[in-house]
């Protein structure tokens with residue numbers, strides 16, 4: 001049987017502690033308190049929870065932006081630290097992070113072509129023609145016009161910029177995308193288009209997604225399975241339809257009850 005795309009075991013992240021400038025004990029924040037979760041290959045695992053529940057910290061540990069206090073992570077069966085030590089190229093081909101604010105995540109001084117060139121150089125080296133072909137394929141894959149490559153990030157709307165950020169993640173040929181609130185900054189109609197694109201890309205390229213959002217309707221529409229986080233712990237996991245139809249944990253029930261009521265026509269998909 002193939003190894004899961006991501007396997008997290010007893011992950012812990014504590015911020016702070018130690019001594020502050022005045023020698024007093026600094027208070028600790030237990031952002032993630034012993035989480036064990038797997039993301040299967042080809043699956044979309046939604047992570048929901050209120051602000052401060054530790055969703056982003058979990059995601060940031062997976063892509064190396066935070067260092068776990070304890071626990072272990074494996075990517076496609078390989079220990080995380082081994083994969084990270086094997087170099088940027090191998091790590092980037094395995095897993096990529098897509099941020100909430102697409103425009104801020106793109107270098108404002110570079111054209112989109114130059115932005116895409118960064119991961120492509122790692123993969124294609126100095127073969128300019130190959131890189132040029134890949135850039136065309138990438139803008140095409142995210143359904144953007146070819147002249148996108150000559151333009152700058154500020155020339156695009158939020159939805160277009162998020163498509164470009166997705167193209168950059170694909171440029172590295174990553175098999176796993178960690179999508180941290182990828183549509184939260186977008187209008188509902190634009191959200192639907194980006195979510196549809198993400199689903200198409202996942203199915204065409206066999207990608208696996210860890211999809212973080214505080215928006216339950218968005219998570220329900222895109223996820224196969226959902227994990228509910230509360231105060232740094234996962235309190236419930238289950239298939240999306242089942243979890244939303246018959247939540248088992250009191251916190252999940254409260255979260256669903258507090259979400260704005262949706263009609264089918266409001267749903268992003």
Ligand SMILES: Nc1ncnc2c1ncn2[C@@H]1O[C@H](COP(=O)(O)OP(=O)(O)OP(=O)(O)O)[C@@H](O)[C@H]1O
Nearest residue numbers: 015029031049050051052053054055056057058214
């Ligand atoms: N660098 C940091 N230093 C100190 N505390 C931090 C740091 N990053 C996050 N935290 C704290 O860890 C907890 C979890 O934060 P995190 O951003 O992971 O939650 P979240 O569920 O993603 O929330 P949001 O939806 O608001 O982004 C919060 O209490 C937050 O203040």
